[in-house]
Amino acid sequence: MNKNPDRNMEKAAVNTSVQICGITFKNPVMTASGTFGSGEEYSELVDLNRLGAVVTKGVANVPWPGNPTPRVAEVYGGMLNAVGLQNPGIELFCKRDIPFLRRFDTRIIVNVCGKSAADYCEVVERLANEPVDMLEINISCPNVKEGGIAFGQDPKAVEAITSEVKKRAAQPVIMKLSPNVTDITEIARAAEAGGADALSLINTLTGMKIDIERRTFVLANKTGGLSGPAIHPIAVRMVYQVAQTVSLPIIGMGGIVTAEDAIEMILAGATAVSVGTANFMDVHAAEKAADGIEDYLRRHGIADVRELVGALL
16 A cells, blocks of 8 residues: 555656757756767666766767877866867767667767868768767867867857758757857857757866976876866856857756756756766766756755746846
């Protein structure tokens, strides 16, 4: 006999699903690109079926070897990485990683990287007939034809690359914004003008660490991307600013470790969130965030997580 029917009714009444571009996610928690591989290496420890989506590591039109080592360093409140988007290339990705992820009841978002507009478009066209749900375009990559400046640092370049990708994409396009800009709202407006379906933010902040005993740079690349809890307040602020500027759905990321961090992002205007560096500290971080959001809804008598989205705007 069920001795606690009220609790079961309360549990059934809580809805954690969200929609982005007409696609339903069972909960708003995803994995951030570059921190979860393409899921396989985590799958023996993490139940991928419990995640709203797996966002894959960046994939390019050809294999990229990445930067020389050392390319990862621990710092206060997070880590620096200069991995350089090492990846096996689109052909192996389609042959190996997509079929693996299709075995699970979770959405698949493919992160796309490139060094020219043609590179991005080649990958997007190759994915047109693949069974993936969305594309996340990493515009923090250096544009080799413009002297190495990242696509995402120039509003005109953002609008142009977004427009080119959208012409060729069969799936909804998420533009991933870099925080290494003077005004992120200007970049968000450019992505919206180019036809983006959604935005994700923030990518890593550029940082540096020096070994004072050896008097040399810790990373072979000298600089790297700072991620982890240290950047969370910056990420929340930028999500809040962008949510007030554009009408596109936002996937918030940057230093999310706990459900509380995720809920901050949602209140600031994010429809969904991505857990990144925390996966290296605790492989169950994303699962715990999803469970914690559900617990929060119950504790506060909120029937639907969508009631929280942008509640502070």
